[in-house]
Amino acid sequence: MTEEATLSYHWSRDEFVRAWDADVFERRVELVEGEVWPVVIGSWHGETVMTVAAVLPRRGVRISSSTLPTGDSLPDPDCWVRRRDAEPTESIGSRLAVWDPRDLLLVIEVSDETVMQDLGVKAKLYGRAGYPAYWVVTKDVIYEHTEPTASGYRLRAEYRAGDRIPIRYADTDLAVDDLLHPA
Incomplete structure (x- = not known):
């Protein structure tokens, strides 16, 4: 298969799971609308993910990175973030749980090299799924998407240093500085 043919191949969810179970992928990847995307990580990314996860309110919820x-x-x-009492609606293979979108409260992407993908394709994907809130956390801005629609999200707000971002599922807010520039 040529490189061009490989890049244009449309993966089904089942094909991807079989390949994943067989350890076909040499690095961490994800399936987004039939395409296999590498998962980009690094020092800033990892530290920011841990900071965000640590400061999110936990009462009545579970926080995951699966x-x-x-x-x-x-x-x-x-x-x-999902409701603590939520139960999976189905499973994919032995390792993946599928959740009712009504039980998902917040989805977060920490974005360095993938900002355009996270603000574009992934915002459409998560909005179409019906997830009520989606954040894209960058080094300077947190983009909050709300009011999901069939084509993405109706609203997108930007929060910067000095602002406070609402945590809608907990009826509170957090200082953006605590997320982007912790002491």
């Missing part, structure tokens, strides 16, 4: 089956895609958001 793959989040969304339609026919298997994205790997950096962090997501």
Whole structure:
């Protein structure tokens, strides 16, 4: 198969899971709308994911970093929040749980090299799934997406240093500085 043919191949969710189970991929990847995307990580990314996860309110919720089956895609958001009493609606293989979108409260991507993908394709993917809130955390801005629609999100707000970002599922807010520039 030529490189061009490999890049244009459309993976089904089941094909991707079989390849994943067989350790075909040499690095961490995710399936987004039929395409296999590498998961980009680094020092800033890892530290920011841990900071965000540590400061999110935990009462009545569970915070995860596992793959989040969304339609026919298997994205790997950096962090997501679900109701503590939520039960999976189904499973994919032996390792992945599928959740009712009404039980998902917040999905977060920490974004350095993938800002355009996270603000574009992934915002459409998560909005179409019906997840009520989606953040893209960059080094300077947190983009909050709300009011999901069939084509993405109706609203997108930007929060910068000095601002406070609402944590809608907990009816509170956090200082953006505590997320982007912790002491």
